[in-house]
Amino acid sequence: MAQIRALQLISDRVLDLVSCAAPPPPAPGEVQIRIRFVGLNHIDVWGLRGMAFAKRLYPLSVGAEASGEILAVGAGVVGLTPGDRVVPFSALTCGVCRQCQRGRDNLCENVGGVRGFHVNGFGQEITNHPARLVVKIPDGVALEDAACVAVAYSTVEHMLFDNAQLEPGETVLVHAGGSGIGTIAIKIAKSIGCTVITTAGSDEKCARTLALGADHAINYRTDRFEGVVRKLTGKKGVDVVFEHVGADTWAGSLLSMKRGGRLVTCGATSGPSATMNLMQLFQQQYRIIGSFGSPLSALTRALDRIASGVRPVIDTVYTLEEFRDGVARLEHRDVFGKLLVTL
Secondary structure: OOEEEEEEEEEOOEEEEEEEEOOOOOOOOEEEEEEEEEEEOHHHHHHHOOOOOOOOOOOEEOOOOEEEEEEEEOOOOOOOOOOOEEEEOOEOOOOOOHHHHOOOHHHOOOOOOEEOOOEOOOOEOEEEEEHHHEEEOOOOOOHHHHOOHHHHHHHHHHHHHHHOOOOOOOEEEEOOOOOHHHHHHHHHHHHOOOEEEEEEOOHHHHHHHHHHOOOEEEEOOOOOHHHHHHHHOOOOOEEEEEEOOOHHHHHHHHHOEEEEEEEEEOOOOOOOOOOOOHHHHHHOOOEEEEOOOOOHHHHHHHHHHHHOOOOOOEEEEEEHHHHHHHHHHHHOOOOOOEEEEEO
């Protein structure tokens, strides 16, 4: 029986590069994909710690974000052929519930899990996947860039436009501007003509965010970012806060918003609990929006945006054997942009 390499969790926190059986030919409605690159994200750190939000069986191939090429197609698959370059959508949505039919796949009522968390992920050389949950990569978009789409880039696309409804000319505060999603948010916001204020944890990262196009960068370790934001905006505050840090920045984020401002959040890397002044919330007429994942349509929009020239920032590409090094850097936030693993 043919063997492939896979990065598998043997148990919580125990990750190993193993040899396992190759998948069978794709079933009806499936495609078989040769995975070329896997993107690393903070959700991978959660997964390695056992924070999968549901029961799962070990061993489990990791990786929720990838790009690759179709090797074979199952019966009934139309519009996809061997050789097509694709990005697979990691959430195994049902496709038939009310939310899926409305194009809000990330709210699927019957989701079968997320690949890399609840079922085998993309951290293996060959995998089968539902054909309806893959998106073709446009000509001119590199596989490396496309490997940043299914989680990071599409999350930003969904946060900024589906949820925060960011408009050209507005001012946006992007937290953790050196992170994978932070760098993408800066580049997207600038590409539509927004003023971008960002935070980062070192002067070096601040300088690099300015080089990406941010108008102002604040070292949150040496300055109270909310005070700087108020000064930069003439005490008015920003239109949109792009939040994913959590407890450490929550209160300051609210103080950084203008009346009627929007805060969109997708993470809580510094902690999940925060307090809020409810009078401030309703008197200032803030809109606070939670955002998790993205609909399938956001992958297409993200790929089109990359094709237009708004590329993700890629820090380092690791080999399979170096996977742990990348995860360790994510845990210590020693990264600027995205980390990838090549298969």
